[in-house]
Amino acid sequence: MTTDNDNLRTRIQQAIQSQKRPTITVLSSLLAIQDSIGHIPEIAIEEVAVHSNTSINSVFGVASFYPNFRFTPPGEHSVEVCWGPTCHLKGATEILESVLEKLGLDSEGDTDDGKVSFRFNTCLGACSQAPVISVNHELYGNASPDIVPNLLVSLYEKENLHQ
């Protein structure tokens, strides 16, 4: 039981220590951990505090300030819908609604089965292809609500393939 925890702690310590930058800050350490583990677990807050010689509370204050840090493990797949101005004009709202409906969510968040993490994105940088949807960081341009069911189903199928 402690081994799982110790394992995670070791991974966190490695993430903190393997940063290649001249100044290591609370923020840079948090970013390194999120890059390596995908989220900021509670013991990561402790480790960053010990490493930066500050208190867990100060670290948590920083971590909770930025919406990009997440404290729970992300879903296995990420789905992002762009709602930047171009995508919005080209019909991102319908895509959003469709995705939310299919995933059974009200807003940004993780599905109950922990498979998918869904987020809004302010710009995916592909305005010429608007509206855009990103699945596991793969972009699908000129999207319409019709392709959403297939895309999401394919996620679950890929899952089966891996198994």
Place this chain on the structure above:
Amino acid sequence: MSDKVNLTIDGVEIQAEPGSMIIQAAMDNEMYIPYLCYYPGMKPYGACRMCVVKAEAPTPDGSYRALPGSPASCTTPISEGMRVETNTGDLVGLRKGIMELLISEHPHGCLNCHRVELCGPTDVCLRHVSVNDRCVTCPKNERCELKDTVRYMEMELTTPLTYNNRHLPLEVKDPYWDMDMNLCIVCSRCVRACDEVRGDQAITLKDRSGRSIIGTAAGTSLLESGCEFCGACIDVCPTGAIVERDYKWDKAVQKVATTCPHCPVGCQLDLDVNKRNKVVRSIPNRQAEANMGMACFKGKFGLDFVNNKNKLKKPMVRKNSELEEVTWPEALDFVASKLENHKNGDYALIASARGTNEDNFAAQKFARRVMKSNNVNVSSNSRPKLVDSLQDLIGDDCASNKIWELLDSQVILLVSANITEEQNVASVPIKQAVAKGAKLIVIDQRETELTRYATKWIRPLINSEPVLIGGILRSIVDQSLEDHDFATEKCEGYDEFRNSLWDFDLVKVSAQTGISQEEIREMAQIFANTEASSILYGLETISDTHIDDTVKSLVNLSLITGNLGKNSGGIYPLFSGANQQGSRDVGCVPNLLPGHRPTASPGIDLTEISEACSSGAIKALHLIGDELFHNTANRSGFLDKIKATDLLIVHQSFASEVTDIADVVLPSALFTEKTGTYTNMEGRIHRLRPALGPVGDEDEDWRILSQIAARLGSDDLSYSSSHDVLIEIINEVETYKTLEPDSLDSQGHIRKPILNSSYVFSPIEFTQREEPSVDDQYPMVFAPGRVLFDADRDAGIVTENDLNTITRREIIEMNEEDAKKAGISEGDVIKILGEEFELTGNAHLNGLHSGMVATTTLFGTLIESLNNSTEPDPMAKIEGLRLCKVRVEKV
């Protein structure tokens, strides 16, 4: 003074300190600008925007340039010739708008209820305002800065009964206080007080923008977040968001400024007294130079014992083996008739560590003049050697510098003292100094709270501290880091002392202490290479035989680096007991008469008194005060021994194991019922003022003694008030000559130091360290520590019988070799057994010295056990963290 800055605020020309902010300049000149997030003594923050002003500053061509917009006066520094407007129509409108935003998330039924002017104190409010909004449901009602500010601005609050309620649950998990974040206006004062002022960072501002709120990391309890329960956040909170839990709703009818009776810092506290004659709150005085608005868990939450109903109210005399209540004359007659037979030296008196200078002066005079005995002591004087040599070598026996000078020390050396617990407020300037860049060296086997802040934490072998300091001294000389001019011109005996150092070969020192030569050299460099280095020592883990040597070495260290008599340098002995210094000054110790005059035939020491009782050398024992066991590890043994006396007279406020065996019990007044003075560790004399009236026939100790003396035919103690006693103290004690009793305010009065014409170096000797006293049954030495926060341990809070307790996996540190011998490996569950306790935890083998085990119980656990205590005065029974002998078993 000419170096002040001239400026104009609202047409009034004022002068202010350069570098101050506009709001501070206004405050210093008794002008008010509304503010909520600003707090004197903390860095400007500029969050609430209530203090906006219009300002213009002169340009070189003589015209005025307006500062853009409406700057916040708490973040705008003053400049010469500046013109500031604080109350123009625009500003008033702007402020009102800001305030409306602020209270749109704060219940404000207390402001806009139409009955707000009409309600009497006993009216029951039933329907005008919804329950959450009602003025009487706010613990800070009528003590609320937010409410006062709204009223000052004369706002027309037409807002209906709706506001954006955050619907956050009330947080009641923590000891001592409740947090209702629905009342928070996110001014962040508490976060800044905890971080900037106390250096703890136990709370933080979570989340961002509209959802920002005060809390701890991931919502853990304060017990786990590193809180030291000083209550600073409560004192700065402008609303009812963070409040004390005890007497939460009680209103003060009277405020009394007095001195805290718990430790030698002598914090100045304002006590709130309610209409039922109870002390309901204590708020540290922000102007007082001893504590600068700080308090600790003891001073903030540890004063409730004065309200305890089980106080002794009547004198009692043992008749036919039962204590019976009698009248004062009867009790005093009885005491006098018995004491008559003990004027031949078989009498001893132990005065109270919480006794005032007046009480303790009367006590020593009673013992010496009336009872003809030098056996007089004070219960906190358990280690007199801590200051005896200090007095011999530098003249005075108290801290050479003021507590808050530590703030500007560049290096602070702390030798074996758990200051956060014993003299808490003195740790605040240390932490602030460290935050400013000062270096802290902690020499201690135990992990204490300050080891977390330490630049260097040195754990020498037990009892090797004097040799270690000797090694540092030698290294200073070797590296030519000494202040030669100071050492030869201002001090005596330098050459002789220097010669004595040749014995301290670093190879030998290193072998003796277990500390490497490099570390010793580095410590010497750190300590000597500064403008101002100070030394604090408690020597709590050093056996009595080594205390004297250690003190001498430390004085030498301070002298050789020229740090005595220097600002922010100096040397601070750390003893316990609120009035230990005063007791020594007024001669309530066996070896000194009032005014530090040595006596020809010193009485017996506190450590010898129990033996003297059981051997029959002492036949009559007079005990004053409840905290007798302050430093007595073995209380049952002590009680058995003093039982052997023929006459045991106790002055106490509460019934205890001691009153159970006493022949006469005289009810003694508590510190809240007394007039008198305390002298703190820096020699500052503070006043005690009565906050509560007596509930029974209890009386002040000096008066009780004076009445007994009169019955014994002596007029030596014929005083009519404590003021008379103080006048006599001033006449007899040289260092108190400058004290003017009538002008004694919360700043106190620093007593005149006793100055030697020159300081004295004392040659030191390389002594083999004494092995710690262990035996076959208990072969190991246990070093308990107490810290605030330890991330390595899983903790949980269990709620049981409506009480929260914290559970945590204990980690017991051990030496690898010792563990191997006992068949223990990393992570095993082991048990340590001492004479009076046992502790179970997981073994952690981390290179501790052989023969030792160490653990860190958490400060939070201590707070928890105090919070749940049902004893009248649990504070008096906090065990110090001393080394003790144990054995280790594998479970």
